[in-house]
Amino acid sequence: MKTLVLVSHPQLADSTSQQFLKASLPVKNVTWEHLESQGTFDVAREQSQLRQADRIILQFPLYWYAAPAGLKQWEDSVLTRTFVYGDHRFPLTDKELGIVVTTGMPEKAFQRGGAEGLTLDAALAPLAAVAERAHMRWLPTFPIYQFSYLEEPEKLQLVVDYQRYLTQEQPDGLEQRQAWFAHRLPAMIDQLPPEQQATGRLIQAEFEQQKDDIEALADTLAMIKEQEDD
Template sequence: MKTLVLVAHPNLSQSVMNKAWTERLSSTDHVTVHELYKEYPTGEIDLEREQALLLQHDRIVFQFPLYWYSSPSLLKEWQDVVLAYGWAYGSSGTKLHGKEFMLAISSGGPASAYQAGGFNHYSMSELTKPFQAMANLTGMRFLPTFTAQGVRTFTPEQIAESAKQLADHVVKVY
């Protein structure tokens, strides 16, 4: 199985967690890491290149830090451009049917903040419903999300362990 990881972090070099995840995944067999902000610093996405990458892989992963209860803006732009009607959805939009899809999300706030009665009032599952709906609309199977929450307090050992766990999660057979 070939996996494509779309990394969407506007300041990856400044990130502790997403940088560690990206480095670990880059050395994982059968995983292609594609850094959107590095590839598209002006925000102009190459539709044909991105669609070709999707077709070459069996599993698609969106990796990002939680920004205002969603993904960084370039990932949303990527969705708007690449997941076109007639290609990714619609009566003839079947190119992604049968592929697998998962999320890898980091948050500065702890898991306890993302639940009913918590600081943010909503669970991570509730906040990621639009991504689940995207997977459904495009015919992809939504796999369990990988999260690292409270990353501001992680030790270097916890960061390394999270990167290992993510790599295992991304290649796991579901």
């Protein structure tokens, strides 16, 4: 799967959350691009990148319940009517659109009666409408609330949750999570120092065994349920 990450942030170098996310990017199959550093957009190049991606991620801080102006400029230049739907070819059909949004306010603020008074889904409705018009699949949003208040365990979790949001199959169920880790484990073990590799392989074996056991149990259960229906 190829993922395209489009970041909109007017002061990227000063943003600790954006620098953190950049350092967390998976090494393979991800293209990262900062919109504001482009000046004018090479529309043909941007559209070609969109065509090649399977999952497109729009990543930005929430400014006044919307993305920064840079993303809107990109939309207005690159997402031309002809490209998105005008010629009835719909080149973005079935591509997934995900939103990574950072906020200065906590999660509880984004609800009716909360300090912000609206949900993130409501604030992001115009982007969801674009996705629908383009026949794309809208992914559940990936919000990062108050990054600067996160402690180390939360930041560790964020690294992998973010990587999974960029590259893991949807929906985000146990089966998909297991597959994502199983796929990465061999390379992670290979890069361990030699004295740690045996432990790595042992953990992998236990993990794979548990994965197989769960599958077998799920099969048994399906069989029992089938018989109960008879």
